[in-house]
Structures are given as structure tokens and as C-alpha cells.
Amino acid sequence: MKLYNQLLLIITLGVFLSACGSKSDEQPAPAPFTFTTPDHFGNSFTIPDDNPMTEAGIDLGRHLFFDKRLSRGNQVSCATCHQPSKAFTDGLAVSVGVDGRTTTRSAMSLVNLLWVNRFFWDGRTNSLEEQALQPIQDEREMDLTLTELVAKIEAIPVYKEKFKAAFGSETISPDGVAKALAQFQRSLISAGSRYDKIARGEVQPTERERRAIDLFFTHPEPSAPIPLRGGNCGDCHGSNLTTLNTFHNNGLDLIPDDLGLGAITGKRTDDGKMRAPSLRNIALTAPYMHDGRFNTLEEVLDHYNEHIKATANLDPLITAASNEIQGKSLALTVQEKEDIVFFLKMLTDSTFINNPAFQNPWPDQ
Ligand code: HEC
Numbered sequence: 001m002k003l004y005n006q007l008l009l010i011i012t013l014g015v016f017l018s019a020c021g022s023k024s025d026e027q028p029a030p031a032p033f034t035f036t037t038p039d040h041f042g043n044s045f046t047i048p049d050d051n052p053m054t055e056a057g058i059d060l061g062r063h064l065f066f067d068k069r070l071s072r073g074n075q076v077s078c079a080t081c082h083q084p085s086k087a088f089t090d091g092l093a094v095s096v097g098v099d100g101r102t103t104t105r106s107a108m109s110l111v112n113l114l115w116v117n118r119f120f121w122d123g124r125t126n127s128l129e130e131q132a133l134q135p136i137q138d139e140r141e142m143d144l145t146l147t148e149l150v151a152k153i154e155a156i157p158v159y160k161e162k163f164k165a166a167f168g169s170e171t172i173s174p175d176g177v178a179k180a181l182a183q184f185q186r187s188l189i190s191a192g193s194r195y196d197k198i199a200r201g202e203v204q205p206t207e208r209e210r211r212a213i214d215l216f217f218t219h220p221e222p223s224a225p226i227p228l229r230g231g232n233c234g235d236c237h238g239s240n241l242t243t244l245n246t247f248h249n250n251g252l253d254l255i256p257d258d259l260g261l262g263a264i265t266g267k268r269t270d271d272g273k274m275r276a277p278s279l280r281n282i283a284l285t286a287p288y289m290h291d292g293r294f295n296t297l298e299e300v301l302d303h304y305n306e307h308i309k310a311t312a313n314l315d316p317l318i319t320a321a322s323n324e325i326q327g328k329s330l331a332l333t334v335q336e337k338e339d340i341v342f343f344l345k346m347l348t349d350s351t352f353i354n355n356p357a358f359q360n361p362w363p364d365q
């Protein structure tokens with residue numbers, strides 16, 4: 001009865017409002033984007049109340065994401081550095097923006113961002129809405145002021161319609177640009193890899209796959225009654241998302257050039273800490289680390305196994321992990337390193353890479 005009353009109220013109100021405001025530019029509320037999040041990712045995410053995901057908002061976001069006109073001289077779009085075929089990275093050690101200007105960091109994969117709450121390698125930004133306008137204004141990336149941005153978008157007729165469909169008004173604002181980009185990016189969910197099928201129980205792992213999964217997630221216990229061998233990766237790249245969204249110093253340099261989280265918090269104990277990122281589609285996103293220093297996954301494994309630097313803030317999860325009693329390094333065998341690389345390749349999701357909803361909508365860009 002209560003629900004019936006509420007429905008009646010909504011309908012009556014709707015009829016009343018449409019009777020009052022029957023202007024020709026009347027716009028129906030945009031259709032919500034309906035999707036189910038993968039159960040095995042958990043539900044610790046929030047979509048901001050003031051930016052619900054809608055079909056029209058995501059469509060607008062996709063057009064903006066792939067549009068080079070959002071940069072000085074129409075040279076660079078978000079997708080220049082975040083290409084779908086490379087799991088939304090650019091294949092470079094450090095990214096290159098307008099006029100060939102270089103940034104100091106490697107482009108991050110844009111994947112399962114719905115479950116991320118601190119963005120960038122150093123976690124300096126708390127929402128995708130806040131993040132979106134930074135590369136547009138960064139002079140090494142897209143190099144536009146927000147006034148220039150609005151003027152350029154206003155001059156492209158199709159955006160008026162798209163803003164109206166998404167936000168009910170033809171007025172183009174930086175806030176609308178940020179919201180639409182955030183909506184599109186929240187829709188970039190990768191959950192179709194071989195590993196996902198195993199995690200959901202849809203297929204049985206082969207013996208090698210089982211071994212590779214266990215090695216990746218296990219913290220080694222060499223002195224246990226039955227010694228446990230492990231690569232320790234899941235301590236930081238944990239859960240089915242392969243990230244716990246935590247910050248660590250993983251021993252790349254004795255003295256870090258890039259202070260990462262330390263430059264944001266100002267605490268010397270945070271120097272050299274970066275977010276342990278998701279490893280989904282990692283086989284497609286070389287080169288690796290915040291500065292692209294490793295070209296292959298084999299080099300990454302050699303780093304964790306043999307070349308960790310005893311830097312000041314080296315993470316205890318690394319110093320405490322060895323497959324040998326009182327071992328000084330991780331001490332994996334050659335075969336175990338290969339098995340972990342094999343696991344990383346199980347995270348490649350071709351349905352994500354090839355999803356038509358994530359491709360460039362502009363025929364001539
Ligand atoms: C010139 C290359 C370049 C362009 C253009 C660019 N990005 Fe990025 N993007 C990067 C780099 C490099 C990083 C990592 C930066 C850092 O950590 O300081 C990054 C990081 C991100 C992140 C953080 C991901 C995470 O997991 O924390 C998001 C989101 C993102 N970019 C979205 C965008 C959007 C949206 C646009 C367009 C408005 C865009 N980028 C344009 C290079 C670029």
C-alpha cells in the first residue's frame with residue numbers, strides 16, 4: 001500500500017510537472033546505466049550521489065575521453081596515453097603529452113577504478129571527478145585552461161546535445177566534463193580473464209594454473225611443519241582485484257628520485273612509497289613500475305626475487321618474506337618465477353580490451 005502510494009505520488013507529480021513545464025527543450029531524466037558488479041570483487045565501492053552513472057553520461061564521457069580537441073593544438077586525448085588495446089596505457093616508460101613534452105611517470109592502466117579511492121601512483125587525488133581535470137590542465141599533458149576547454153567544447157556542435165542528454169542542460173561546464181569522464185571510467189570493468197573464470201568456479205584450473213595462483217598469493221612460511229612456498233605478491237596485490245589499494249616501498253632504489261606518497265604527506269617515512277596497482281592485463285601494459293624501468297615481467301620477478309634494495313622505508317612485508325629459513329631474499333626457484341609470470345598472464349582479459357563500449361567513437365580521430 002505504501003509503495004503504491006509512493007508510486008501514485010511520483011506519477012501525479014510527474015504529470016503535474018510536465019503540465020507546468022511543457023517547454024520545447026523539456027528533457028526526460030537520463031536512463032540509468034544498469035550493470036552488475038562482479039561478485040568476486042566485493043562491494044566496497046561508492047558511486048557519488050551527485051554523479052550517478054547514466055547511459056548518456058557514459059556516452060558523453062567516452063566522446064570526451066577519445067577527443068584530441070581537449071588539448072592544445074588538438075594533439076592529445078586521454079586515450080593517447082590510455083589506449084584500450086594496451087589496457088589503457090601507452091607502452092612508454094614515461095608518457096608524452098602536447099608538443100612532445102614528457103611527464104615523469106608511466107601512464108597507469110584504467111581498470112576496475114570503481115574499487116579505487118586514492119588515484120595516481122602517489123594517491124594524491126580522492127575521486128575520479130577531481131582527477132579528470134588535472135591532465136587537461138597539466139602543461140605537459142593536454143595543456144588547456146578550463147576557460148579554453150569550455151570554449152573548445154562549445155564550438156563542437158554535437159556536444160550540446162550530449163551534455164543535454166547527460167545533465168539536462170546544453171551548458172558546458174568543467175564540472176560536467178569531469179563528471180562524464182568519471183562515469184565512463186567507472187564503467188571500465190575487467191572481470192573476464194581466465195583467472196576470473198577460475199575464481200568464479202566456471203572452469204577448473206589446470207595443475208600449473210593452480211600452482212601459479214597459489215604461489216602468487218602465498219606468503220612463504222619456510223619453517224612451518226609443512227613449509228609453504230610463496231611469491232608473497234598477494235600481500236600487496238591482494239584479493240581478486242590484485243590490489244589492496246595500499247602504499248608501499250617495494251625496494252626499487254636505495255635513494256628514491258621520486259618520493260611518491262612522501263611528497264604528498266611530507267612524512268619521510270612515506271618516501272618512495274607508491275600505490276601497489278592492480279595487475280590486471282599486466283601482460284599488455286609494459287614497461288613496468290611508476291617510471292617504466294622494467295621492460296618485461298621476467299625483469300619484474302628478478303627484481304622481487306634478487307634485486308630488492310635495502311632502502312630506508314623498505315616494506316616489512318618484503319623484508320619478512322623468504323622461502324629459506326632466515327633467508328635474505330625471496331629465494332624463489334627459476335620454475336617458480338616462471339609460474340608467477342604464468343599467473344600474471346592469466347589476468348589478460350580480451351573481452352575487456354575488445355569491448356566495443358570502450359573504443360574510440362570518433363571515426364576521424
Ligand atoms: C600525456 C599522457 C596522459 C594523458 C593525455 C592523460 N593521462 Fe591519465 N595518466 C597519465 C600518467 C603518466 C598517469 C600517472 C600519473 C601520476 O601518478 O602522477 C596517469 C594516471 C591516470 C589516472 C589514475 C589511475 C589510477 O589507478 O590511479 C586516471 C584515472 C587517468 N590518468 C585518467 C585520465 C583522463 C580521464 C585523461 C584525459 C582527461 C588522462 N588521464 C589523460 C598519463 C596521461
Ligand code: HEC
Binds near residue numbers: 237252287318
Ligand atoms: C610490499 C608490497 C608489494 C609486494 C609484496 C609486491 N608488490 Fe608489486 N608493486 C608494489 C608497489 C608499491 C608497486 C608500484 C611501485 C612503483 O612503481 O614505484 C608494485 C608494482 C608492481 C608491478 C608493476 C605494475 C605496473 O603497472 O607497472 C608488477 C608487475 C608487480 N608489482 C608484480 C608483483 C609480483 C609478481 C609480486 C610478487 C613476486 C609483487 N609485485 C609483490 C608493491 C608490492
